[in-house]
Amino acid sequence: MRTRTGGAALLAAIIGVGAQAQEIGRPEPGQTGFQPAATELARDLQSMDGLLLVIITAIVLLVTGLLLYVVWKFDARRNPTPQRFTHNATVEVIWTAVPVMILVAIAFPSLNLLYKQLTIPEADVTIKAVGNQWYWSYEYPDHEIDFSSLMVAGDYATWDDVMASEDGRADAEEYGVTRENWLLKTDAAVMVPVNAVVKVQTTANDVIHAWTVPSFGVKIDSIPGRLNELWFKAEETGVYYGQCSELCGVKHAYMPIEVHVVSAEDYAAWVNDQRADAGLPPQTVTIAGRAYGSAVLAQAE
Numbered sequence: 346m347r348t349r350t351g352g353a354a355l356l357a358a359i360i361g362v363g364a365q366a367q368e369i370g371r372p373e374p375g376q377t378g379f380q381p382a383a384t385e386l387a388r389d390l391q392s393m394d395g396l397l398l399v400i401i402t403a404i405v406l407l408v409t410g411l412l413l414y415v416v417w418k419f420d421a422r423r424n425p426t427p428q429r430f431t432h433n434a435t436v437e438v439i440w441t442a443v444p445v446m447i448l449v450a451i452a453f454p455s456l457n458l459l460y461k462q463l464t465i466p467e468a469d470v471t472i473k474a475v476g477n478q479w480y481w482s483y484e485y486p487d488h489e490i491d492f493s494s495l496m497v498a499g500d501y502a503t504w505d506d507v508m509a510s511e512d513g514r515a516d517a518e519e520y521g522v523t524r525e526n527w528l529l530k531t532d533a534a535v536m537v538p539v540n541a542v543v544k545v546q547t548t549a550n551d552v553i554h555a556w557t558v559p560s561f562g563v564k565i566d567s568i569p570g571r572l573n574e575l576w577f578k579a580e581e582t583g584v585y586y587g588q589c590s591e592l593c594g595v596k597h598a599y600m601p602i603e604v605h606v607v608s609a610e611d612y613a614a615w616v617n618d619q620r621a622d623a624g625l626p627p628q629t630v631t632i633a634g635r636a637y638g639s640a641v642l643a644q645a646e
């Protein structure tokens with residue numbers, strides 16, 4: 346299953362998609378907000394969150410204000426004889442109708458976004474992501490590539506333990522593991538071309554997992570016996586991380602997702618390097634109507 350070998354690592358070093366590539370989609374220490382949005386979906390999702398924050402903040406302020414007003418206005422000194430009524434039609438209509446209008450106002454952008462996430466455009470690249478206890482394996486059916494993607498340097502309790510161990514240091518060096526990306530870095534990243542529609546079909550071999558990359562605004566369950574789909578179109582080259590997002594057992598936290606967004610040329614080179622490793626002939630890779638890859642060069646000669 347694992348076809349990313351020394352050749353791929355060498356290629357990665359040559360085309361700069363290894364440790365040197367900029368890590369954009371990565372959690373930062375102490376971070377409370379979102380990771381940077383790299384797709385339209387993620388931007389929409391984050392602005393939806395911003396809209397909701399405004400709405401709920403306004404509601405909290407209103408309710409708190411009303412409570413404080415009531416406490417002040419109707420305390421025993423200012424209001425020695427309390428009112429005895431139990432119903433007020435006007436107030437009841439208002440506190441029913443206004444929340445309904447707010448929920449409807451939220452529903453429109455929310456359903457729109459859901460529809461956009463689940464309406465998959467014609468894909469340039471199709472990837473099948475399979476969840477396993479506890480790692481992801483990937484297939485590129487159009488290129489006949491498949492490999493498993495395992496977390497690097499996971500057998501240590503702390504980063505200092507990694508650095509204290511000779512094997513840990515060697516692994517960290519080989520795969521470009523740092524304190525910041527430790528527990529997110531894998532031995533074989535998913536490669537996708539920049540500005541291309543990528544469709545990820547996901548399922549699982551054992552229990553339910555979920556394939557997620559926060560910067561792409563995607564998250565969907567990987568369910569044994571079913572095929573769920575998501576799509577994204579990453580707009581900036583770099584490295585993006587995600588994690589399994591459906592509790593799947595004792596090592597749920599240790600099956601990260603690493604995606605490298607690279608140029609179409611680098612993607613085609615990677616595809617053909619993987620194919621060469623698997624003993625397959627070179628292939629032309631077509632992205633957004635343009636052809637890339639060594640087969641194109643061979644024809645031109």
Ligand SMILES: [Cu+2]
Binds near residue numbers: 554589590592594
């Ligand atoms: Cu999991």
